[in-house]
Amino acid sequence: MGLVPVTEPGDRRLLRHEAVRPGRADLLTRHLLEVGMSSSPISLTYRTDDVLDAAIAAGCADEPVLEADGDGIHQTVWALSGEAAEALIVAMGDRPLYVTDGHHRLAAAVEALHRNPGIDGNHPLRWTQAVLFPDAEMQVLAAHRRVGDRTGRSAEDLIAALSRVGHLAPCADITEARPDGPGAVGIYLAGQWFSMDLPAASGDRAVDRLDVSRLQDSILAPVLAITDPGSDPMIDYVPEPVGIDSLVERCDADRRIGFVLHPTSVAEMMAVADEDGLMPPKSSYFEPKPRSGVFVRRLDREGLGA
CATH class of the missing domain: 3.30.1760 (Conserved hypothetical protein from pyrococcus furiosus pfu- 392566-001, domain 2)
Structure with a gap:
């Protein structure tokens, strides 16, 4: 779970497979810009390997920071920082990520950028909330x-x-x-x-x-x-x-x-x-997908324009 760059269709970092309805994407764009919050991350998957699996397992060795139950789903969250987070980033590398759920949310994030030209690379709108699952664990x-x-x-x-x-x-x-x-x-x-x-x-x-x-x-x-x-x-x-x-x-x-x-x-x-x-x-x-509200992102806490 983290932030991934907002990319245009055709960018090989985030690969789509589903068309979007413009009206739905516009509604989500206006919500993102007017409310300044998101509570439903985009779901992504990737081709995994033993090195990446080991980095994830190491990050989940400590006690979780959150456990939540609802709708028959048990969700467990671990927080990674420092060397553990860096090891995970290195293991992930530049492999492509595939959208499994949230094509409209990603389209809304792209449109939000289009409506705010000139913002710098650190602006929160250049990043979107996403959760990643290995392909072997997708149902x-x-x-x-x-x-x-x-x-x-x-x-x-x-x-x-x-x-x-x-x-x-x-x-x-x-x-x-x-x-x-x-x-x-x-x-x-x-x-x-x-x-x-x-x-x-x-x-x-x-x-x-x-x-x-x-x-x-x-x-x-x-x-x-x-x-x-x-x-x-x-x-x-x-x-x-x-x-x-x-x-x-x-x-x-x-x-x-x-x-x-x-x-x-x-x-x-x-x-x-x-x-x-x-x-x-x-x-x-696709399953799994985190339930809405488990992760809430507030853009104003990320230093807009910083």
């Missing part, structure tokens, strides 16, 4: 899709349309329909479960090979006319922690189709970011 969960058919086709017609994309295999329940690896999708439609192998990727970029992209390119766009999954009201998202029961209940309530995905891996996300690609909205749900 990636799927964000499932719930999609409506704007043409109002019957369940039979929708099944026929999906069957023209690939073989729909009837399943007894979600346990049978849930993908046990990449390349497949579980489908819930009108009280029935199916599984389908996704068609091949439409391109050779890392982002094209993602299951979420293959679903978008082969089913959501051509069959259900979802061309802008970030803003189309006919699609919403149910993260894995919310549960499949909730997905089913919501689909039954308004006759929507549920798509259950295998989670995107950390390695897949990194490959997309390395190519400066952008993943479809809600391609993954």
Whole structure:
């Protein structure tokens, strides 16, 4: 946990993989500039190694300065200073950092800089609050899709349309329909479960090979006319922690189709970011992430303009 430099998109120090909504970023920018505080750090990950793991372990050998519980999450905080902090900085080196949560907060920090030209390199706005987790300790969960058919086709017609994309295999329940690896999708439609192998990727970029992209390119766009999954009201998202029961209940309530995905891996996300690609909205749900309010940053305590 610490401060990282605010960088423009394309800067190889902080690699993004998700598009941002301008309205949301503007709201966060105004909050940062008017309130002068932040309580939700950006979450980052990185490719770890034994040297860095050892430096972190050494820093966590003493008693923690804070332990907090909430929402079933236990959070422990150690403070590093002096030689321990310097060893960690050296071990981290200049390896790239990958954003796992907080693309809009990072975009807001960039915009705050744009609105304050001429500030020097030590100004607090040139830095943003971030927490770093090693890639080996990241847990990636799927964000499932719930999609409506704007043409109002019957369940039979929708099944026929999906069957023209690939073989729909009837399943007894979600346990049978849930993908046990990449390349497949579980489908819930009108009280029935199916599984389908996704068609091949439409391109050779890392982002094209993602299951979420293959679903978008082969089913959501051509069959259900979802061309802008970030803003189309006919699609919403149910993260894995919310549960499949909730997905089913919501689909039954308004006759929507549920798509259950295998989670995107950390390695897949990194490959997309390395190519400066952008993943479809809600391609993954990363844990861990610190709860808001555990770390509060006040810009006025950092000597504005110092």
